[in-house]
Amino acid sequence: MKRRDFLKLLPLAPWVAGCAPPAPRIQTQGFLLYGMLIQLSLLDNAPVTIENALSQGEQLFKQEYATIHPWQDSPLTRLNARLPMGDWIDLDPALRPWIEQAQALEKASDAYFSPTIGALVKLWGFHSSQPNQERTPPAQAAIDELMNPPPRMRDFEIDGERIRCHNPHVQLDFNAIAEGFVAQKIMTQFKSNGIHDALLDTGGDIVALGRAGTRPWRVAIQNPFAEGALATLEVDAASAIFTSGSYRKQFTYQGTHYSHVINPRTGRPSQGLVSATVVGTNALLADAAATALLAAGLNDAPRVAAHMGLVDVLIVDEHGGLHASPALAPRLRLVNSAQKIQTLSMGDQA
DSSP, rough: OOOOOOOOOOOOOOOTTTOOOOOOEEEEEEETTEEEEEEEEEESSSSSSSSHHHHHHHHHHHHHHHHSSSSEEEEEEHHHHHGGGGGEEEOTTTTHEEEEEEEEOOOOTTSSSSTTBBBHHHTOOOOOOTTTTTOOOHHHHHHHHHHHSSOOGGEEEEETEEESSSOOBOOOGGGGHHHHHHHHHHHHHHHHTOOOSSEETTTTTTEESSSTTTOOOOEEEEEHHHHHHEEEEEEEEEEEEEEEESSSSEEEETTTEEEOOEEETTTTEESSSSEEEEEEOHHHHHHHHHHHHHHHHHHHHHHHHHHHTOEEEEEEEETTTEEEOOOOOOOESSSTTOOEEEOOOOOOOO
C-alpha cells in the first residue's frame, strides 16, 4: 500500500556435475494489492508450491486489509463512525487483535506511534488515493482542536465483546502497521506448514525465513534521496526489515514539504528525518518502530529505540547523514563507499 520493491537476492552457487547435488532454485511470484506489489520468493524444494503459499498470503492480505481500510467501507470505518458518541459498541472480533496490539505498541513507543490519529491524517489530506496532490496545510486551530485532548489508545475501554471511547477525537488508522501485522501472520503460518526458507516483500518491506539456498538472503535499503539502494544487508535467520520514509507520501506548499507521517505528540508531520529502518525478528514491532523513530526525530529516536527494545536501527536525516546502531552499522554495505555512518547511541536518554 505504501512502499516500493527494492529487493535484491544473492545468486545461488552453481552446481558442478558429479560434485554435489544441484542447489535449490529460487522462485518468485507476486500480486498487486491497492497498487502495491507483494512478492514471495521460495525455494523450489519447499514442502508446498509457491502458488499455494502465495495464495494463502494473498488471502490473508485481502482479508485483513478489508477489515482495516481507513476510508472505504470496512469494519474499521463503521467503528470509527460511532466512536465520537462515546457509547458501548459491539467489537468486531477481526478488529480486536489490531486494537490490543496497538495499545502495547503505543505505550512502548511513548506515543510516537499511535493509530488513534486518523482524524489528523484525514485533516492533512492523506486519506486519499492522491496523497501527493498539492494543497494548503490545515490551520493550526483545526490541529489544536483535534489535539485537545490528544487521542490515545488509553481512551478505549473494552468490556468483554464491547468497546467504547472516552475521547471524541479518536479515529483509528492502522495503515502504519498494516504490512507488518499481516506479514507476521503469514510467516507464522508458513513456519507451521514446514516452510523454513522464504522471503516476503510487502512493497519494499521484507520478512525473511532461513536462507536463499546456500547463501543468506540479501536485501536492499532504499536511498531516500534517489532511485536505487542506499545499502544492502544480508540476513540468514528469521528477520523483518521495515522502513518508514517521510519522502514516500508528501505534498509541498510554498516550498515546505509535509510528510504523511504525523507525529501523534504534535499533530503535525514529522521533521528532521527522511527515513528510519528497523531490523528485528517481529514484523509488527519493526513496522511500528520505524514509524515511531521517524516521528521522534534524531534527538528522541535513541530513547524510543531503547524503550521498544530495538537493537538494529538505521536512520537518515534530512541532510543525508546516516546514523546506525552499533549492532547494525558493521552489517551494512553502503552503495556509496564515500559515505560514513555515525554511531547512534541506543541508551535510554533523557
